[in-house]
Amino acid sequence: MPEIEVFAPAKVNLALHVTGQRADGYHLLDSLVAFAPAGDRLRFAPAEAMVLKVSGPEARGVPEGPENLVLKAAALYGPGPAAAIHLDKCLPAASGIGGGSSDAAAALRAMARLRAVPLATGPAVVNLGADVPMCLDPRPARTRGIGEELTPVRLPPLPAVLVNPRVEVATPAVFKALVCKDNAPMDEIPAFADAAACIAWLARQRNDLQAPAVALAPVIAEVLAALEALPGCLLARMSGSGATCFGLFESDAAAAAAQERLATTTPAWWSAHGPLGDQAEAAAPRFI
Ligand code: C5P
Numbered sequence: 001m002p003e004i005e006v007f008a009p010a011k012v013n014l015a016l017h018v019t020g021q022r023a024d025g026y027h028l029l030d031s032l033v034a035f036a037p038a039g040d041r042l043r044f045a046p047a048e049a050m051v052l053k054v055s056g057p058e059a060r061g062v063p064e065g066p067e068n069l070v071l072k073a074a075a076l077y078g079p080g081p082a083a084a085i086h087l088d089k090c091l092p093a094a095s096g097i098g099g100g101s102s103d104a105a106a107a108l109r110a111m112a113r114l115r116a117v118p119l120a121t122g123p124a125v126v127n128l129g130a131d132v133p134m135c136l137d138p139r140p141a142r143t144r145g146i147g148e149e150l151t152p153v154r155l156p157p158l159p160a161v162l163v164n165p166r167v168e169v170a171t172p173a174v175f176k177a178l179v180c181k182d183n184a185p186m187d188e189i190p191a192f193a194d195a196a197a198c199i200a201w202l203a204r205q206r207n208d209l210q211a212p213a214v215a216l217a218p219v220i221a222e223v224l225a226a227l228e229a230l231p232g233c234l235l236a237r238m239s240g241s242g243a244t245c246f247g248l249f250e251s252d253a254a255a256a257a258a259q260e261r262l263a264t265t266t267p268a269w270w271s272a273h274g275p276l277g278d279q280a281e282a283a284a285p286r287f288i
Pocket of ligand 1: 175
């Protein structure tokens with residue numbers, strides 16, 4: 001069995017409308033997601049039993065036991081050849097950019113390759129987390145249902161900065177604080193001629209979880225204001241249930257300069273920059 005490496009990119013909700021609630025409490029969403037060049041890395045080496053080691057800049061507090069989504073995802077394939085997994089954690093946990101979901105999706109891709117079996121799909125994957133299905137093939141998509149109904153969308157690369165103020169926001173608490181759970185879906189998505197047209201369309205959409213998240217963690221409003229004040233920022237919005245926010249910029253150079261500026265003015269905040277879009281190729285399992 002060869003050793004393989006997988007990339008788990010950050011997921012960004014460019015827009016997220018909450019359109020209803022199911023009887024089981026889960027919310028119905030209409031969201032446009034894209035993926036960032038920032039992400040976690042996972043390595044799978046042949047071993048006697050499934051084990052997980054976590055290191056890296058964001059490893060603190062990430063469990064290495066069976067409660068980690070990576071091991072839960074690997075367990076979906078049942079008994080068989082095992083792997084020692086190393087997770088290099090670069091994305092902040094519980095931050096609205098799907099780090100745990102993307103790690104689980106990466107583990108599903110890697111284990112399918114290791115065992116030479118088809119990629120897991122269906123309800124078992126959704127049960128790992130509502131964001132796991134969209135992370136399996138990290139390309140831009142419109143996501144509906146609780147996140148499991150996927151329609152591919154063509155997006156131009158969007159120069160972006162991601163910023164997390166290092167507060168953890170619990171997703172259930174944000175949904176609970178949401179007043180209206182029956183909002184209009186997103187507008188129909190046109191074919192975008194360029195990034196400017198896409199950003200103009202996005203400006204007319206929303207993240208319905210932003211206001212309740214700001215109420216729970218007011219520092220999110222500071223992040224959005226800091227992004228909006230940076231030269232070349234065309235749109236600032238929160239991703240998922242927060243607290244990570246993204247700024248979309250007029251160019252890659254403006255985004256890079258903005259992140260550099262933030263690293264100086266607010267060094268305690270986590271940040272990354274790069275174009276949002278299709279990360280499927282980067283995420284594909286690679287033999288090393
Ligand atoms: O599926 P996941 O474990 O990521 O969801 C965490 C929590 O977020 C759920 O228990 C639920 O409270 C909330 N959630 C929701 N509607 C969704 C996704 C998540 O209410 N579509």
